[in-house]
Amino acid sequence: MTKRTSSNDITNVLLSLGWYYPEMHRGVARFARDHGWHVTADFDDPIPTHWQGDGVIALLGARHNHWRQLRRLKVPVVDLAESRPNIKLPRVTMDNVAIGRMAAEHFLESGYRHFAVCHRWELGVSRRRCDAFQSTVNSEGHGCEVMSWQRERGDQVDTRQKRHRWLMRRLSKLKKPLAVFAVRDVEAVEVIEACVAAGISVPDEVAVLGVDNNEMICDCLRVPLSSIDPNLEEVGYQGAALLSRLLSGERPPLNPIYIAPIGIVRRRSSDGLAVEHSAVAAALRFIHDHAHKPIRMVDVTAHVDISRSGLEKAFREHFVRAPMEELRRVRLQRAMSMLRETDLTVTEIAEQTGFQTAHSLCRIFKQHFGITPGSYRTTTSSGSTRKSKSDQISATL
Incomplete structure (x- = not known):
């Protein structure tokens, strides 16, 4: 690909996020500020038809038309997720295996023996987090229930109300005390709401842990949500750094660059102790x-x-x-x-x-x-x- 630059030789980059994470944006902005980039980030129109620039930092997710539009630009693209692993792109992303393992170890050290993992979509990110959580729990001799809405919904329309009723049924049937790992904070919120509606105590009967540490979500619930901080600002910064190297002629890495999570921010939702004595x-x-x-x-x-x-x-x-x-x-x-x-x-x-x-x-x-x-x-x-x-x-x- 040929690098395209403006007349004053400023690098023009498009930030096109399928899901908006302000921390990722902050990381990209920090790199841009340090290196004199101009970044276009239009969240009403993630891929502006008029845009002419040098490269793209994207976050591909469930929307298939996102990639179809991006590929027409004919410029280097760095993906900040692995939701679409079948699309061969250079990637800098969260270490989803480490995230799943960290979640399992968090619950194991609190003495839990009954585990479940919950996710909405069968995407690469969800699967890697789920598989790592499940394998870590299994390695300690415990089983793990997988609650996948996409896999279990059948012909049901995907609405919050339908997911709410499904979660109430599923959670009510599982052995307690139960440790539930939700692969994102938004799924963890639905788990907590289903527990409250079903009369299940959080965290005494069901402990809940999410991912993203979105403080506007985690701190504003009836039971504040424990969450893994995946280091999204560093993902954004290193994604921008990789795009910079590609624009300078460096060959793309053969494998994704994984950024390790910072750790667990502990709040009330996982402050349970799975002890019957x-x-x-x-x-x-x-x-x-x-x-x-x-x-x-x-x-x-x-x-x-x-x-x-x-x-x-x-x-x-x-x-x-x-x-x-x-x-x-x-x-x-x-x-x-x-x-x-x-x-x-x-x-x-x-x-x-x-x-x-x-x-x-x-x-x-x-x-x-x-x-x-x-x-x-x-x-x-x-x-x-x-x-x-x-x-x-x-x-x-």
Whole structure:
């Protein structure tokens, strides 16, 4: 393909998103600003008939006419999704396998034994997330129910009301406590609404986790939604960087470039504990509610009125970790979130997460992860560098 440029040699790029993600747009805009691009993004008309430019950054989805229109432009195209893997395009996209695996590990570490994955469309993104979630759960000896609206709808018209009734029926029949992974936040909202309508408690009976971490969705529900942050801004930025290399004459990569997710933003919808033993459940709730305080094992046993040996035996039989291991995990998890998301000092974080002193937090953090809290904060705030190290650390919790 021949590069087409305007008279003043400014690179003109079309941003054509089948689904609009502001984070992706922000990543493309950041690259464009740094490299002097002009970006056209007309969301009423994703492929303007008058457009004449150098390359396209697209997000192909379910609309087949989207690609039919784009291919007529005869310029390099980078796709930011793998919903349409049959179309041979250079791609920079979310690591959907890592997303599915992260979701499964999130529920497994909370002790769940009954799992389901829910999605609306049989697209490449959905399938890869579902398959990774299901295989991770299966590898731990558990089954996983797959709830696919497109596969199960039959002759039903695709309406929100029809999906709502279908989800109510399906969720009511599954064993509880149940962990449900919805492949996008919009599907997770429908799961929560179906649970509420069916009288199913979220998260006590059904815990729900979505993907995209759209705060305008997640924070505005009756039960705020836990969601995986897939690092969409980095997807957009690296997609623009790949298009820039293609426009400079570089050959397209043979395989997609995958951007790892940042992690799980935990809210109420997945804050359940899949434990049937009453003393273990009570101890876990006490640990989670008081982890920011300097509590010890004696405080936990006093709360549940059971001997230390009896409680530890019950944990071995009914949960995946010992009581003090769970306390340490919760504290480290909260410290990691604060390191990523706040500007608090290590001393302040230690005080707010139950470690009490910066020395104690640094010692346990490095002992567990092989890296200091300060180094972790640096790696998680340095663009694409953060993706691999943050993933490795999160996987150890």
